[in-house]
Amino acid sequence: MIWLGLLVVFAGVVSYFEVFTRFPPLRDFPWVNLPLVLFGVALSGLGVARAFGRSEYRGKVLGSIGLVLSLLLATLFVLYIFWFSNLPPAGETAVNLAQAPDFALTSSDGETVRLSDYRGRKVALIFYRGFW
Amino acid sequence: MSIDPPATTREKLGSAGIDFPLLADPGFEVIDAYGVRHVGGGMEGDIARPATFLIDAEGRIVWRDLTENYRVRPRPGELVDRLAAIP
Numbered sequence: 001m002i003w004l005g006l007l008v009v010f011a012g013v014v015s016y017f018e019v020f021t022r023f024p025p026l027r028d029f030p031w032v033n034l035p036l037v038l039f040g041v042a043l044s045g046l047g048v049a050r051a052f053g054r055s056e057y058r059g060k061v062l063g064s065i066g067l068v069l070s071l072l073l074a075t076l077f078v079l080y081i082f083w084f085s086n087l088p089p090a091g092e093t094a095v096n097l098a099q100a101p102d103f104a105l106t107s108s109d110g111e112t113v114r115l116s117d118y119r120g121r122k123v124a125l126i127f128y129r130g131f132w
Numbered sequence: 133m134s135i136d137p138p139a140t141t142r143e144k145l146g147s148a149g150i151d152f153p154l155l156a157d158p159g160f161e162v163i164d165a166y167g168v169r170h171v172g173g174g175m176e177g178d179i180a181r182p183a184t185f186l187i188d189a190e191g192r193i194v195w196r197d198l199t200e201n202y203r204v205r206p207r208p209g210e211l212v213d214r215l216a217a218i219p
Contacts, residue, residue, distance in 0.1 A: 021203070028204045081203075087181050090198035093167025097196075100187045101165040105133060107153040108141040115191070122218050123187040124211055127168050127180040129202065130134030131144045 001050065002059075002066035005043030009070045012036035013077045030081055037074045044070035100125065133157050134180055168198075184211065188218050 016033040020026040044067045051063040104114045133155035141154045163169050163180045170181040182202050186195040195214055197206045
């Protein structure tokens, strides 16, 4: 049960990034994966409690390691969701900019694109982090 | 737009059915003009923070999303609706 719990935690974390981030409501808040991860930790905890409930010594050290691993992985996931992926507050420029500054940049096709090329049309300008 | 050079964007996205321009700002000129530099946000230095600006036909910024978490972005449908609502 301890190792099943660890597997559930692992599956919960991996599936968030591999599967559930494709669904915006589940990416914004891990409605599926956070409960899954917590359930995995609970399974490991229950497994350790049962191992220590037995009079013989079997499996207690290894089982405790399994629980620690589950907790560690779950903690890293929670920290990622609620802390590591946070951004600093947006600066005054970004918040207050009223007129869109013109620019001339190269597109992936090698063309020069200017914002002023789009004067007279509505524009969505999207900044993203890139593939760093 | 991002700091990725055009070649990187071409390599990663190719012609993935994208018919809008993907721009490169490796020098942070536009990123800084719009105030969206994320200091130390990348693996090796600064990066753009995810941000969306909707601009009307006169070049005015009429809506912006400056997310506080890079996992949380505006939905494409929301952007389409907001663009349509701009007179």
